[in-house]
Amino acid sequence: MNEPVRVRYAPSPTGALHLGGARTALFNYLFARQKSGQFLLRIEDTDRARLKPGSQEQIEEGLQWLDLTWDETPLIQSERKAIYQQAANELLESGGAYRCFCTPQRLEQMRAEQRARHEPERYDRHCRSIPRAESDRRAATGERFVVRQAIPIGGTTTLQDLVMGTVTFRNDTLDDHVLLKSDGFPTYHLAFAVDDHAMRISHIIRGDGWLPSSPKHLLLFQAFNWLPPAFAHLPLVLGPDKKPLAKRHGAKDVLEYREAGYLPQAVDNFIAFLGWSPGTDQDIFTMEQLIQAFDLSKIQASPAVANLERLDWLNGQFIRRLTPDELATRVASKMPGVPVPALTPLIPLVQERLRTLNDAPEMLRFFFEDPDTYRPEQLIPKGREPAATATALTSAAAALQGLTDWTPESIEAGLRALAERLGWSSRDLFMTLRVAVTGRTVTPPLIESISRLGKDTVLNRLERAARALAGPV
Known part of the structure; x- marks a missing residue:
């Protein structure tokens, strides 16, 4: 079994x-x-x-x-010091280990001589031949020592690794490494x-x-x-430069990804493909799908190269799989003071645009805060004058004020008709309105945003932007 x-x-x-x-x-x-x-x-x-x-x-x-x-x-190794000491004693009894009384000074001199001879730096087994009775006596007098593993001097050791395959090592190249340090703590x-x-x-x-x-x-x-x-x-x-993945490549610690607005499902999916592949074209997996597909035999032996841009893409994909309520709950954690119910109806305006959760506050903030100031160069289309732009803004406010049906369809029809009357392109008018209403040049869809903001808020902002063209707000 x-x-x-x-x-x-x-x-x-x-x-x-x-x-x-x-x-x-x-x-x-x-x-x-x-x-x-x-x-x-x-x-x-x-x-x-x-x-x-x-x-x-x-x-x-x-x-x-x-x-x-x-x-x-969880098992905590520092709580098991006595257990490791007992294990070291068992190895001393069986001959699998020995006490080493070499001082740090002697060990450093030994390494210096090995370097001078261009030899690998490893313990020279100076204390391996100390008789057990002498070793016991010296330890009993309080002489400091470490316990070293007695590696076989001849032969080979072969590992049948499930990823790397068969790997054979010559025992005479291995060090009699320390198992128990002089402070009584074990080595790894x-x-x-x-x-x-x-x-x-x-x-x-x-x-x-x-x-x-x-x-x-x-x-x-x-x-x-x-x-x-x-x-x-x-x-x-590895990073794209084929050097070990590190901060210089843009890699973050796991909790930093959480703070940066990544979903755990995206990070799991990303790291699963670092050295493993399911052998299919599928590249987006839930945890349950990863569990079903995972196979140790499909882990590659060669280094894996991390493309962090793929993590951004994956995060966007998992964001789009969330329901509006689920995404609103996550975005609310990034927008203190904004309740989830207020965010839920706005989520469809930005969900397809989000790369991380942290993108959402900047996209949605204008729904909850008036623009601080207006920059004339953003409000005024190229080739237009401040006075004409101010007139366009007050005209837009009047056109919207007269709407009896506050829907995206009626708002868009009314504003396009206004652009035609003013002799403006819809593109120029809509960009001016976008900055006036949101304070930004890049936003969720303008007409839907105006509809969601409500008539009073939109009219106040249009009038405020028009006044800004005449002087400070």
Whole structure:
């Protein structure tokens, strides 16, 4: 009988959740949900010097915003120090690890000599031959030490990776890396193995930056006499310049995308395609569709290139899929003081134009606030005089005042007839009216906007704009 699928996302709380980390979390989540397994969260906070206050909360908030909900209470590594120390002791007993008493000064001298000889910098196993009794005695006297993994000196270690394929490493190229630091805290390598075993993790899905460490990790599972999980190393995410995706490419942290007006569904859809493809022409997926389509075998081994313009496009597509009520609720969060019911009837005017939710306030603000000032160069069409423009505005106010039917159809008919009487093109008149009514040159459709604003508001603004041409408002 197959073991149940259990995967984990295991961030270090040293900063915010970025797109690459979110992609790793999403792939773990999709795999778990498709296989009716569990998606777990582990906080790897043993590197105390690099911890950033609030980072864990930001990471968890980012995952929840992306709808990547975990199934069990997060495991916090810093709360398990005694467990890792016991595991290190077990390796000392079995010969899978040894104490290293080398001082920082000796290690630095060793590395300097290796650099001078143009050799790889790695531990020279100076303390590996210390008899166990002597090692115990020195530790008992309080001499500082670390615990290192005793890597086999000969042979090879082969990883059957679910993404990268078969990868073989020569053991003599591997370092006897530190498992337990002198402060009693574990390194990533020891804590990762102990916790993945304790959490019964079936598949380790992580970034390929960890691929060079994978032979050490396989050997560590072997040293504990544990069956290792399956490994799947995800390709690096690059920017358009083929360098690792970063802020300089315009990439944001996950919560920054939320603040910038992106929908979580768009971000999920975008990062899902960073190194994975469903093998079809479909490029817009709901979370349920992603779960159904996801397949580890369709993850590419080569680096993924992120085109952030595609995220903008996806966000627009998901915005258009929202109902007016749904979109109004989201836009209201960006327009404090404006109630959702006031926004809902206006949403159809802008929904097709929105790239992000943050575009909406600027497009809709004139419905709730009068223009502060008017710039004559925007009010006056090219080739027209201020006096003639002021006359056109007062004439438009009079024409609209006389309408008994305040509908888009009657408003447009009345204004087009006015343009003809004035000898103006409808284009020039409508641009002047647009600026007068909204304070902007680019707006939702003018006639619908006038209809929604209401007669009194429109007339007041037209008269105010006409006065602006004679002097300050």
